[in-house]
Amino acid sequence: MSYKTILAYFARPDGVQGVMDAALPLAEKFGAHLIGTHVISGVPVTGTIGAQVPPEIIEQYAQHMREDAAAIKVAFSKAIKGAPVQTEWRQPELKVLGADILHLISEQTRCADLVILGQSDAEQRVGELTADIIIAAGRPVIVVPKNGTATNLTGKIVIAWDGSREATRAAFDSLPLLKEAQSVFVVSVQKRGGKDPVTSGCGELALSLARHGAKAEAVVLESSTAAGEALTKYASDNDCDLIVMGCYGHSRLRERLFGGATRHILQNMILPVLMSH
Structure with a gap:
């Protein structure tokens, strides 16, 4: 048994480096294919929710999501530069706000040997999305703390x-x-x-x-x-x-x-x- 497909999930730009500090050494050690992924949250375009939200708020939200996604992709590309591992970038997008982001994430995690992601904010209920991903993934999940290092997971x-x-x-x-x-x-x-x-x-x-x-x-x-x-x-x-x-x-x-x-x-x-x- 070995890890041959590792999926690194990024929720925010400031969490990319910590996750990659854990993912890259493991991908190299096990000769694994490393997949980086971020889900772009959608904005409401139809229905009752969309009718209640002013267009300028929708556009501001969409712009913020696009900027975050671009920053995450840049940080991932920077982290893998020169690394002796095979990598891949995925960036699926939810078209409607409130759609099931967990379903989209878990579709990818279930085809990986190992999932690595960052710790949720402390004020969130039991880690919220982090805990939900662990439960839904069907695969082992390494959660990297916001503070601290994760460069030696075989110590x-x-x-x-x-x-x-x-x-x-x-x-x-x-x-x-x-x-x-x-x-x-x-x-x-x-x-x-x-x-x-x-x-x-x-x-x-x-x-x-x-x-x-x-x-x-x-x-x-x-x-x-x-x-x-x-x-x-x-x-x-x-x-x-x-x-x-x-x-x-x-x-x-x-x-x-x-x-x-x-x-x-x-x-x-x-x-x-x-x-x-």
Whole structure:
């Protein structure tokens, strides 16, 4: 298993460099075809919405979208100049405001081995589009934080393990990275003083990954804080480069079981996160 098609999605011009810092080294390492994409949001041209919006506002919005799209394409072209990888640029356009941008994005993500995108604004609800893309993509997604670097995704890697199907999918979706990694920590968070049967499974996962060639070890954390906070602190304290974890979307039950780790890490990112749903 390897990553042979990597799709980098750009929402804003100022997020291009961070995403490319992660995408280019991986494309080179795995000999992958790198696709850069940005969806141009449409403006209302017919119907009730269009009738209510003044033409000058529509034109201002359209001009802003065109300027953003042009700036993103320029930044992508600049980033790939001289890079020893095969690249491609895609720029689909939505003709009507409010059309399903997620559908257009997910049509492309599902034909890629790996998707890389930037972190949403902190004020957005659970990362909004970022979380929606992870859920809809059907592929592993690396989310790059707005602040920080993502140039060494095969250094030290933390796998957030809770024994779930989502965590399992994320761990094995990340195998190409794990096999190249300097070290892999399979981390299970246990309430301080508690006994959780899931923690024994992290040792089994570490052994399984080691059979694939990963330098994996199991770590059981006893913590009085929520799982997301404990994982973030462990990754920071150990100078890790990537967190791998399952994404539970909007399921309230799953969020309770995992202590809201998905929500916490999407909103408080300090390093890149690979998520699978």
